Amino acid sequence: MIEIIEWLIISYFLTLNSVYLLLVVGSLIYIRRQMQQSDVVKPTALFKSGIYKTISILVPAYNEAENIIESIESLLRLEYPEYEIIVINDGSSDDTISRLTKHFNLEPTELFYKESISHEPIKAIYTSPEIPNFTVIDKENGGKSDALNAGINVSDFDLICSIDADSILEQDVLKKLIQTFVRYKDTVAAGGIVRVINGCKIRNREIEEIHVPDGFFARLQSVEYLRAFLFGRVGWDYLKSLLIISGAFGIFDRKAIVEIGGYLTNSVGEDIELIIRLHSHFLREKKPYNIRFLPEPICWTEVPTDYKSLRNQRNRWHRGLADSLWRHKYMLFNPTYGRLGMLVLPFFLVFELFGPIIILLSYLYIGILFMIPGYADVGFVTLFFAVSILYGMVVSLISVLAEEVAYKTYTSTKDILVLTAYSFIENLGYRQLHSIWQVSGIVDFIRGNTSWGNMKREGFKVHPESETARE
Amino acid sequence: MFGTPTYQAVFFLVAVLSLIFIFLLGYTFWTRTKNKYWNRYGRKFKDMFTPLIFDYVDSARKSNDADAVVKKVTRRIQDIELFIDLVDNMTEILSGDDRQKLRWLINNPRIEHYYRKKLNSTRRGDQLLACVYYAKSGVVELKVAVELFELCSSKNIKVAFGAAKALQSSTNHEMRFYALKDFFLRKDATELMIGELLHLFHHNSNPIYQTSDQSLKQLLLDKNIRKERKEIVIKYISHHNFYEYSTFLHQYLQKILYRPDNKSLIKHLIAAIGVLRVEEAALLVRNYAVYPDPDLRVCCVEALNQLGGEENLLFITTMLLDIEFDVRKRIIQTLVQDPDDGHLLLEKFMLTHLKFITKIWSSDLQSHDMFVIVNKLQSITQGIRIASANKKQHLKSTRP
Amino acid sequence: MSKKDVVVIDDDELTCMLIRRILEREFKFNIVSFKNGLEGLEYLENHNPDLVVLDLMLPGKNGFEILKSLRKREEFKNTKIILVSAKSNSSDIERGFDLSADEYVTKPFQQQEFVVRIKKLMRAS
Numbered sequence: 001m002i003e004i005i006e007w008l009i010i011s012y013f014l015t016l017n018s019v020y021l022l023l024v025v026g027s028l029i030y031i032r033r034q035m036q037q038s039d040v041v042k043p044t045a046l047f048k049s050g051i052y053k054t055i056s057i058l059v060p061a062y063n064e065a066e067n068i069i070e071s072i073e074s075l076l077r078l079e080y081p082e083y084e085i086i087v088i089n090d091g092s093s094d095d096t097i098s099r100l101t102k103h104f105n106l107e108p109t110e111l112f113y114k115e116s117i118s119h120e121p122i123k124a125i126y127t128s129p130e131i132p133n134f135t136v137i138d139k140e141n142g143g144k145s146d147a148l149n150a151g152i153n154v155s156d157f158d159l160i161c162s163i164d165a166d167s168i169l170e171q172d173v174l175k176k177l178i179q180t181f182v183r184y185k186d187t188v189a190a191g192g193i194v195r196v197i198n199g200c201k202i203r204n205r206e207i208e209e210i211h212v213p214d215g216f217f218a219r220l221q222s223v224e225y226l227r228a229f230l231f232g233r234v235g236w237d238y239l240k241s242l243l244i245i246s247g248a249f250g251i252f253d254r255k256a257i258v259e260i261g262g263y264l265t266n267s268v269g270e271d272i273e274l275i276i277r278l279h280s281h282f283l284r285e286k287k288p289y290n291i292r293f294l295p296e297p298i299c300w301t302e303v304p305t306d307y308k309s310l311r312n313q314r315n316r317w318h319r320g321l322a323d324s325l326w327r328h329k330y331m332l333f334n335p336t337y338g339r340l341g342m343l344v345l346p347f348f349l350v351f352e353l354f355g356p357i358i359i360l361l362s363y364l365y366i367g368i369l370f371m372i373p374g375y376a377d378v379g380f381v382t383l384f385f386a387v388s389i390l391y392g393m394v395v396s397l398i399s400v401l402a403e404e405v406a407y408k409t410y411t412s413t414k415d416i417l418v419l420t421a422y423s424f425i426e427n428l429g430y431r432q433l434h435s436i437w438q439v440s441g442i443v444d445f446i447r448g449n450t451s452w453g454n455m456k457r458e459g460f461k462v463h464p465e466s467e468t469a470r471e
Numbered sequence: 472m473f474g475t476p477t478y479q480a481v482f483f484l485v486a487v488l489s490l491i492f493i494f495l496l497g498y499t500f501w502t503r504t505k506n507k508y509w510n511r512y513g514r515k516f517k518d519m520f521t522p523l524i525f526d527y528v529d530s531a532r533k534s535n536d537a538d539a540v541v542k543k544v545t546r547r548i549q550d551i552e553l554f555i556d557l558v559d560n561m562t563e564i565l566s567g568d569d570r571q572k573l574r575w576l577i578n579n580p581r582i583e584h585y586y587r588k589k590l591n592s593t594r595r596g597d598q599l600l601a602c603v604y605y606a607k608s609g610v611v612e613l614k615v616a617v618e619l620f621e622l623c624s625s626k627n628i629k630v631a632f633g634a635a636k637a638l639q640s641s642t643n644h645e646m647r648f649y650a651l652k653d654f655f656l657r658k659d660a661t662e663l664m665i666g667e668l669l670h671l672f673h674h675n676s677n678p679i680y681q682t683s684d685q686s687l688k689q690l691l692l693d694k695n696i697r698k699e700r701k702e703i704v705i706k707y708i709s710h711h712n713f714y715e716y717s718t719f720l721h722q723y724l725q726k727i728l729y730r731p732d733n734k735s736l737i738k739h740l741i742a743a744i745g746v747l748r749v750e751e752a753a754l755l756v757r758n759y760a761v762y763p764d765p766d767l768r769v770c771c772v773e774a775l776n777q778l779g780g781e782e783n784l785l786f787i788t789t790m791l792l793d794i795e796f797d798v799r800k801r802i803i804q805t806l807v808q809d810p811d812d813g814h815l816l817l818e819k820f821m822l823t824h825l826k827f828i829t830k831i832w833s834s835d836l837q838s839h840d841m842f843v844i845v846n847k848l849q850s851i852t853q854g855i856r857i858a859s860a861n862k863k864q865h866l867k868s869t870r871p
Numbered sequence: 872m873s874k875k876d877v878v879v880i881d882d883d884e885l886t887c888m889l890i891r892r893i894l895e896r897e898f899k900f901n902i903v904s905f906k907n908g909l910e911g912l913e914y915l916e917n918h919n920p921d922l923v924v925l926d927l928m929l930p931g932k933n934g935f936e937i938l939k940s941l942r943k944r945e946e947f948k949n950t951k952i953i954l955v956s957a958k959s960n961s962s963d964i965e966r967g968f969d970l971s972a973d974e975y976v977t978k979p980f981q982q983q984e985f986v987v988r989i990k991k992l993m994r995a996s
Contacts, residue, residue, distance in 0.1 A: 036629070045667030048674075050710035051703055077933065109861065112803070112854040114796040183661050185699065204909060206930060379477045386481040394488050401495045408502070416499045420492065521885070525892055528982075557885075563957070564886050566979035 023235030091141025191245030269320015318441030602633030745774030
């Protein structure tokens with residue numbers, strides 16, 4: 001009996017880390033191949049031959065008065081022939097809307113559109129006489145999903161791009177992403193690499209230097225983003241099983257989103273839920289579709305730097321995952337949903353959702369073993385630490401290596417050394433702590449907790465000289 | 472039970488960990504130092520050669536004046552690449568006589584000879600470098616063209632694409648077309664590459680050919696070329712206003728049968744017919760305007776609006792009660808934008824239907840169907856009002 | 872006669888070098904150059920040159936915005952501003968002149984033509 005438990009524990013960690021390892025290595029090979037191909041084609045030719053789609057950038061804004069002007073000004077500088085920006089003021093209690101009105105000389109207007117997806121009522125719509133491709137929607141508060149749904153209704157373009165108000169985008173991001181839509185017909189959704197901006201030198205919303213952040217938790221997250229979000233997602237994309245596109249940046253085919261009914265407003269993990277629903281819909285309808293991940297850095301976002309914010313964020317993410325999987329549990333082991341239903345979702349259920357429970361139980365078991373004298377099998381314990389911690393370190397380190405080989409993003413050698421050190425530290429406590437947060441997320445989900453919590457944001461400083469984004 | 476194999480596993484993992492760690496540090500350090508070195512080298516090269524080349528541009532009189540400058544470039548591949556790159560960047564800034572002199576540099580026999588050798592090599596990297604060079608310098612000699620055609624059939628898509636692009640710099644029109652067509656037939660070419668190559672094909676055309684050449688027709692008629700690629704060609708034709716293709720596109724649309732796999736192609740054709748104002752095709756477009764696919768109907772509305780004329784606009788107006796909101800919205804937008812009769816037709820529509828509504832309201836014949844129609848009419852009226860208001864606002868703001 | 876001051880704002884090194892070369896060779900100018908729109912604008916807060924050569928596609932602030940903010944100020948009402956850009960479509964050219972640029976040169980250009988245009992501008996002042 002004991003032996004079975006021990007075998008289960010060992011094989012769980014072995015499988016988990018091996019899958020991650022495969023994802024990272026596979027991603028690296030795939031990325032190298034993609035990058036070789038991408039430097040052959042010039043995106044400007046796309047625009048000269050007229051093959052591109054129109055894009056609406058939706059910016060849901062809640063109490064973003066400090067940053068909103070700067071954010072929009074930087075979005076107006078994107079390099080793309082035909083796109084529009086729609087800001088949705090989601091019932092802010094601060095002066096977001098008046099600042100926008102003053103800076104852009106907004107005038108109230110009426111637009112003709114169909115309310116395909118329902119949402120909280122719109123109070124007014126504004127446009128700017130000087131800037132033709134800029135619209136502001138002022139509506140009652142309803143949450144980010146609700147705001148996005150309003151934007152989707154008003155938009156008239158082929159694609160919609162949903163971003164966070166404080167995401168910083170690379171100037172050529174639309175040019176890069178449209179290639180995915182052109183290359184893979186029937187693409188309904190696409191995402192890209194989101195990186196950690198803490199620690200980078202920013203000037204006028206443009207990134208001058210990329211550095212690893214200074215804070216303890218921020219550094220841990222830098223490694224984590226590389227391992228799980230960067231290479232993990234590319235790997236899933238290669239297997240055509242991408243489940244998550246970051247809420248910080250995603251591009252979707254507008255008609256497809258309307259077809260499935262837009263974002264859910266009562267779900268904590270609305271970004272995951274949307275993607276799963278897209279998969280579900282198109283697999284069920286047996287229509288060809290593609291959900292892709294572009295292995296190039298396109299968006300930068302601020303990560304929480306203090307314990308509490310980080311804990312809340314991870315708790316929420318896990319609640320979101322639980323919620324999304326629960327809503328679509330009909331897909332599990334259902335052959336209608338092909339590889340996604342039979343393999344990918346079960347994997348996520350066992351290893352991502354319930355994984356933290358198994359991890360904590362394993363540590364508990366080890367703890368019990370030590371307390372009962374004579375029972376502790378040195379062999380087992382050593383093997384356990386080898387496959388859980390050591391193996392984890394190997395995978396984290398390979399992720400850092402792969403980042404260096406593929407992208408060489410970080411400016412100085414010191415950054416790589418820091419990342420290397422933290423890839424060891426990540427496995428010595430952070431991932432275990434993370435599991436605790438995730439389990440509490442599951443508990444909260446079962447209890448029915450649906451709050452978002454607040455992340456303590458420092459925001460980006462608006463100074464003329466370069467300044468590191470503060471911790 | 473977990474005896475020696477356990478420790479073997481642990482040692483193995485520790486060993487792998489250390490190896491990766493050392494490799495990571497070594498690799499990082501080495502590549503960054505290498506990059507720093509080459510960046511500095513490139514800088515020095517640019518600093519040295521930029522004034523030299525500018526001086527040359529000012530003083531040169533004939534093509535072999537380039538020899539003096541080219542002699543200073545060593546035979547190292549990095550140097551030659553840097554040199555060509557620098558001169559190429561300059562050709563984007565300078566035009567006319569100055570640019571001609573820069574071309575003497577690129578086409579200098581010593582450099583050409585160097586890349587000719589690379590072209591004949593079997594190494595992929597060399598072949599690619601040669602392709603990039605010939606794309607910049609132009610393909611004049613037959614031997615070079617033949618070699619490039621060989622590379623067009625290479626299994627490696629990058630090389631094939633590079634060679635097809637290089638051939639677009641040839642002065643021989645047929646050569647350029649065949650390179651284009653061969654590439655269009657490749658299974659592994661992506662739409663992005665197709666678009667870029669098509670653009671190069673047209674862009675490099677002798678001005679005479681730009682208007683009278685109809686070689687793109689052959690691409691559209693070829694059965695072996697995929698529909699998605701034909702759509703790119705059609706979009707290109709309309710984007711650049713190639714009016715000489717008007718009749719051909721009309722005939723093409725007449726011949727094509729409506730099938731699920733042709734839908735997209737048909738939409739592209741109709742869009743092109745609109746942009747190119749192929750008025751003879753109006754009847755055909757009106758036929759398609761009643762098909763079940765709403766996207767197709769929207770496309771037809773757009774095209775009929777561009778074709779213009781009383782008959783077409785009237786036809787669009789009769790479509791106003793369409794089931795799909797998108798179609799109705801497009802109709803309203805196009806009719807409102809029309810400078811002459813569009814909004815008059817809309818007014819007439821509103822008046823007639825206003826009478827209809829009042830009749831219904833006053834009688835007792837109120838049913839669910841009537842309710843639907845009335846809702847639709849209300850929505851249409853609202854749309855017309857908003858569209859007209861926005862048009863006026865737009866006109867106001869564009870006035871100086 | 873004192874030397875005239877020229878400010879060149881262009882992020883492309885080669886273009887900057889070329890323009891400098893031309894200006895130094897044909898005219899007696901004091902030349903200051905910047906690669907970034909914001910830096911250039913900051914400098915112009917405290918200096919009033921006789922001529923500004925401005926690129927449109929700049930990091931920081933783009934050329935049109937700089938042109939607009941310069942023309943708003945009294946001291947720049949008579950400064951000659953020449954726009955240099957690879958953007959050659961008529962709407963951009965129109966916009967440039969609408970915002971009161973004195974000249975618009977599209978890349979690629981011929982050196983002689985550039986010189987002639989500047990000579991014309993300097994004579995008019």
